[in-house]
Amino acid sequence: MSSIESNERLMLIIICVIPFAALLYCGLVFATLLTVPAAKTYPLIFGGVFALIPLVTGAAIWVGPRRSSSHDSVK
Structure with a gap:
């Protein structure tokens, strides 16, 4: 399975589950x-x-991956 197909499935799951x-x-x-x-x-x-609660959860999800990728770019 290519990454594009898995991303499409992930987006479909997210779009259906979040509401x-x-x-x-x-x-x-x-x-x-x-x-x-x-x-x-x-x-x-x-x-x-x-x-x-949802505001902090959403902010943590939004900022979390960016924080780890910024450390990778510094190395």
């Missing part, structure tokens, strides 16, 4: 905010935490 993962995450957030008493008392804090 379902986002829906699952939104359901988890709503369920938590509706059932956990502390989340009902402090909804802005919990909402902020739930908003930061």
Whole structure:
């Protein structure tokens, strides 16, 4: 299997999986905010935490490979 075919499969998997993962995450957030008493008392804090989790995860994925490739170019 060439790398182009594997990249196409990877993109297809990513395109299909990410929306379902986002829906699952939104359901988890709503369920938590509706059932956990502390989340009902402090909804802005919990909402902020739930908003930061995907942001930090995405930033780590975005920056991670660039960090390792920049070290390779320095050598």
